[in-house]
Amino acid sequence: MEHITLLIAIVIVTALAFDFTNGFHDTANAMATTISTGAMKPKAAVAMSAVLNLVGAFLSVEVARTISGGIIDESAGVQPEVIFAGLVGAILWNLLTWLAGLPSSSSHALFGGLIGATIASVGLDAIHGDAVVMKVIVPALVAPLVAGFAAMAATRLTYRVARNTDERATSKGYRAGQIGSAALVSLAHGTNDAQKTMGVMTLALIAGGVLAPDSDPPMWVIASAGIAIALGTYLGGWRIIRTLGKGITDIQPPQGFAAQTSAATTILASSHMGFALSTTQVCSGAVMGCGLGRKGGVVHWSTARRMVVAWGLTLPAAGIIGALGALLAEQGTWGVSAVLALLIAGSIAIYVRSRKEPVDHSNVNDVNGVNDAQPAEAAPAESGPEPAPVPLQVTITRTAPAGRAGEEPSVPDQPTTTV
């Protein structure tokens, strides 16, 4: 690592920044139901998840040589500028969906950003359409159905088997079991997602001539990717945890256990059988399923609908930001600097916006306060009575029409319009 150019250094730092957003965006997948049923205290839950993410990053011996799993033809000349622009698209979309409290897939954001940037820079030929359908679209459609059905059936079964027992006596057992399932999800997340960032960093280093082609990631790459995702996880995407843990349905300990076990089983079984289902969609589907499985359980479909809209928008939105970023970044040094400046400005703007209605470990399960504020403020947003932070509705009503209409400039304008 003697001569790392400034551009490569920027790509690496941006990759780590993406890894960090990936961590806090996906904390909810493993820990939302664990926190909402009270199986673990919020801080303890994110701390455990962070440690397991870190362990997971070091665990796998399978090296992420391709960043995109065959979606992008990486031999077609993917420049560091393109990777950089793709990462910018992924980070900004992750931050926007976090602000809205919506669990969207970080992997889809990364793929979307890279696909958009590649199309803008190299052309459509460098994208393998089959792989996009098989590895992104089909798994995303199937995941919530499979995990949802599994969680619903498991919830019914567990309520039936335990119907004659004292609820207080069993809830302790359910919570313990739930922690086990959540731990597995965290570990699998660290292994999968940290490796994606390692792949991006390694590819950038190879593109910059620092590493020989087909090299394994150096130790410092593995360590920094693991630490970045663990720090992100520890920070906790509390907005998304609140949506998943409280916003979709009220989760009792048996439901939390059934949902989390369904998520862990589906994630591990599917990836083992060579048809990996999207983690975010699996976890969200499991939560909906456990809501349907309990007698008297209520699923807030308006929240679910907003979530599904965000899933559909993730690939194109990150792609458009990535494409515009690539066009700008290819103009040379000033272009890269401009994209970097826009990324920083956009991130700061989103952070500042989030401070207006902070959600953290102290109020993550506290939905009453939000509900009280709902009728007056949420009415114009024509959204349901779900307990969600108010900025969520403001943001998503702006985002959704933009994406549906498919106008190119509207979505990437998001970060700047929020300034």
Place this chain on the structure above:
Amino acid sequence: MNIEWSVLGEVALVSVLLTIALVGLFTVGIVTGANQGGAAAAGRPRLGAALSRVGGYACFALCAAAVGYGIYLIAF
């Protein structure tokens, strides 16, 4: 476009069945443990209580084995 429907079907089936099996096993384990206090108070025969406790532990052991297999899948 070649979508591997058979693999997809297998994934769905295995995921659903495994989830139901694991949740079912764990619930049986919890229920036998939770009924312990009640059974003793009701003066049920000791042999039955002991058997159900062993059964409960067996359920938990199977679940622990499943978690171990999960870690194995992640790591290798």
